[in-house]
Amino acid sequence: MLEIKNITVKTTDDNKLILDKFSLTIPKGEIHVIMGPNGVGKSTLSKVIMGNYKYKVTKGDILFKKKSILDKSTEERAKLGLFVTMQDPMAIDGVKLSEFLKTALREKEGDVNLYDFINSLDDAAHDLKMDPSMLHRSLNKSFSGGERKKSEVLQLKVLKPEFIILDELDSGLDIDSLKLVCKNINDYLKENSDTAVLIITHYPRILEYIKPDRVHILLDGQIKKSGDRKLAEEIESSGYLSINEVEEAKNYE
Amino acid sequence: MNRILIDKDQFIALKKDSELTIKNDSVLTLVIEENIDLVFNIEKVKTDIYVYAVDKSLSVTINANKEKSICNFYYSNINYDDNKYQINVYHKAPKSEVNLYNHGVNVENNKLLYDVTSKVPKDNKECITNQDNRIINIKDGKSTIRPILLIDNYDISSSHSAYIGKFDDDVMFYLTSRGISVSKAYELLLKGFLVHADPEGITEFMDELSKI
Numbered sequence: 001m002l003e004i005k006n007i008t009v010k011t012t013d014d015n016k017l018i019l020d021k022f023s024l025t026i027p028k029g030e031i032h033v034i035m036g037p038n039g040v041g042k043s044t045l046s047k048v049i050m051g052n053y054k055y056k057v058t059k060g061d062i063l064f065k066k067k068s069i070l071d072k073s074t075e076e077r078a079k080l081g082l083f084v085t086m087q088d089p090m091a092i093d094g095v096k097l098s099e100f101l102k103t104a105l106r107e108k109e110g111d112v113n114l115y116d117f118i119n120s121l122d123d124a125a126h127d128l129k130m131d132p133s134m135l136h137r138s139l140n141k142s143f144s145g146g147e148r149k150k151s152e153v154l155q156l157k158v159l160k161p162e163f164i165i166l167d168e169l170d171s172g173l174d175i176d177s178l179k180l181v182c183k184n185i186n187d188y189l190k191e192n193s194d195t196a197v198l199i200i201t202h203y204p205r206i207l208e209y210i211k212p213d214r215v216h217i218l219l220d221g222q223i224k225k226s227g228d229r230k231l232a233e234e235i236e237s238s239g240y241l242s243i244n245e246v247e248e249a250k251n252y253e
Numbered sequence: 254m255n256r257i258l259i260d261k262d263q264f265i266a267l268k269k270d271s272e273l274t275i276k277n278d279s280v281l282t283l284v285i286e287e288n289i290d291l292v293f294n295i296e297k298v299k300t301d302i303y304v305y306a307v308d309k310s311l312s313v314t315i316n317a318n319k320e321k322s323i324c325n326f327y328y329s330n331i332n333y334d335d336n337k338y339q340i341n342v343y344h345k346a347p348k349s350e351v352n353l354y355n356h357g358v359n360v361e362n363n364k365l366l367y368d369v370t371s372k373v374p375k376d377n378k379e380c381i382t383n384q385d386n387r388i389i390n391i392k393d394g395k396s397t398i399r400p401i402l403l404i405d406n407y408d409i410s411s412s413h414s415a416y417i418g419k420f421d422d423d424v425m426f427y428l429t430s431r432g433i434s435v436s437k438a439y440e441l442l443l444k445g446f447l448v449h450a451d452p453e454g455i456t457e458f459m460d461e462l463s464k465i
Contacts, residue, residue, distance in 0.1 A: 050426075050430050053422060053426065073429065075429040075433065075434050077430075078430055078431055078433075083430075083431075086430075089427070090423060090427045092428075093445060093446075094444070094445020095441050095442065100431070100441065101431075103441055104431040104433050107433050107434060107437060108432045155431065159431065159432070
């Protein structure tokens with residue numbers, strides 16, 4: 001579904017190299033994880049996939065359903081079915097969550113049946129144990145960290161994307177909220193079995209609740225190692241340093 | 254000068270200089286149709302005042318006359334030509350509260366000045382006086398905000414903010430990442446920025462908003 005082919009990514013402002021010869025393929029219906037320590041470009045990757053203005057792809061290509069999306073705007077990529085739950089979702093004063101979602105849905109599907117929309121919004125809020133009054137408050141304004149993450153998942157449930165990036169979903173969530181949010185995502189994936197997911201995380205905790213097919217370790221702008229779920233367990237016990245040491249030993253040989 | 258007594262929720266379109274005395278808790282919506290001067294006398298009440306103007310200069314005086322009077326004042330304007338908005342708040346009683354939310358959009362390359370002054374004299378303790386002043390420049394207009402707090406008392410709660418610029422690029426990224434077009438994103442942001450209450454009754458202002 002998503003193929004990232006040997007991309008080099010630099011910052012638009014000062015040409016700083018962020019990702020170098022980075023490749024990753026995620027077939028439909030699969031859940032992949034990118035793990036890595038702070039500052040290796042994990043969150044940047046989610047922004048690059050969504051076409052954020054702060055980054056430019058200088059080499060390589062990104063294909064979604066076999067078509068390049070590099071010349072597509074952020075809006076067009078979202079309409080194709082890409083969605084990212086942001087690590088730190090923005091608060092937007094004066095724009096109500098319900099109105100924002102209604103606008104997004106109208107842009108995607110044309111006419112929106114107001115009755116169906118309100119029902120789907122209420123159902124999603126109920127499933128996520130969100131206070132319904134939050135739907136009519138300014139988007140993310142005065143929301144706690146956990147409420148912001150629930151708001152992101154609520155948007156996902158209403159907009160129904162085909163490819164989901166979960167960027168540090170577990171940050172700001174207590175254990176009960178994390179379980180609830182992950183249950184909602186798993187339920188969504190059951191109903192939409194072709195949907196592919198890319199989880200970006202520091203810690204393997206979230207992988208107890210959303211089971212990945214593949215785990216990739218990102219270091220120095222490149223994937224250094226890939227494996228199954230056991231790789232995440234190795235990282236939990238040995239840390240990222242062990243990956244570096246293995247790679248350095250290989251290079252030395 | 255018009256003299257108007259407000260004792261319930263009202264919607265008024267104003268063409269002439271006016272003095273409005275607010276006697277009861279109320280929500281007041283005003284549409285400004287000419288360049289005029291307005292004086293508000295806030296008696297012992299809580300009032301929300303929404304003022305909408307398109308391409309007008311306006312001078313406002315708010316007198317918080319009675320102890321514990323509360324006024325939330327929302328000014329929203331859209332500008333195509335050079336305009337000036339001057340507002341003076343006088344806390345004439347202790348424990349009076351006035352919160353200003355002055356939001357403007359400068360559409361063309363024109364000049365827009367916000368001159369915003371809040372005064373608390375020495376005698377009046379425990380007043381609350383806040384200013385939130387923001388101007389969005391759609392093009393390269395020359396906007397100026399002068400937030401002035403003249404406070405002669407230590408026992409006062411006060412804050413002010415002033416922002417002149419464009420909508421944040423990160424906000425635009427967030428909205429477009431949900432499939433919202435840039436023009437629709439602007440529409441949402443402008444409405445959120447300028448319309449603080451139910452837009453019913455301000456259809457001309459809403460029409461003007463949709464043209465930006």
